[in-house]
Amino acid sequence: MKRAARARTPKTVIVGYGRLGGALASGLERARWPVKVLPRSDASVRRAVKAGHALADLDALRSAQLCILAVPDSTVATVAAQLEEDLGPKAALVHCAGALDLEAFGRGASRRARGSLHPLVAVSDPRDPLAGHSAAVAASSAELLRTLKQLAGALALTPLEVSDGHRAAYHA
Numbered sequence: 001m002k003r004a005a006r007a008r009t010p011k012t013v014i015v016g017y018g019r020l021g022g023a024l025a026s027g028l029e030r031a032r033w034p035v036k037v038l039p040r041s042d043a044s045v046r047r048a049v050k051a052g053h054a055l056a057d058l059d060a061l062r063s064a065q066l067c068i069l070a071v072p073d074s075t076v077a078t079v080a081a082q083l084e085e086d087l088g089p090k091a092a093l094v095h096c097a098g099a100l101d102l103e104a105f106g107r108g109a110s111r112r113a114r115g116s117l118h119p120l121v122a123v124s125d126p127r128d129p130l131a132g133h134s135a136a137v138a139a140s141s142a143e144l145l146r147t148l149k150q151l152a153g154a155l156a157l158t159p160l161e162v163s164d165g166h167r168a169a170y171h172a
Helices: 002-007 019-030 042-050 058-063 073-083 107-111 142-154 164-171
Strands: 012-015 035-038 066-069 092-095 114-119 134-139 158-161
Touching: 012 019, 019 035, 019 042, 019 142, 035 058, 066 073, 073 092, 092 142, 114 142, 134 142, 142 158
Parallel strands: 012 035, 012 066, 066 092, 092 114, 134 158
Antiparallel strands: 114 134
16 A cells, blocks of 8 residues: 555755755655655755755756745745756646645746645744644645645644635634
């Protein structure tokens, strides 16, 4: 049974290796989820390597089925645009910003499945566990929503569906 479950687990790249990106990568690795990280600074690269995380390269971006942007809210659209040419055509984009809706990726991402996974926990260190908390999830497709719920489960997070229309109230 485990083999079948792993076959459906999407190849994932986490862009950004700050507190949340590190916590997501660590949790997913513990769950044996196929994940690589793409840090955005030299210091983040050093931290990711020291923590033993696999670094993403161009091939990893092209073969990723799920690309999680663990970046500051104000940079989601810019980072999505920078990645657009390097991602495979079927890769879904997911941000971790609680206050942003699915339009936050910008126009270039409109042809992709888009989602949001926002852990409802303060993360002060990349080694902080996410388990036992909840995560707000939203997606532009039923398939991606199922994947985000699967990802939340792998992290021992309880997924809570929050539609774009309710995002502002939920995040207040």
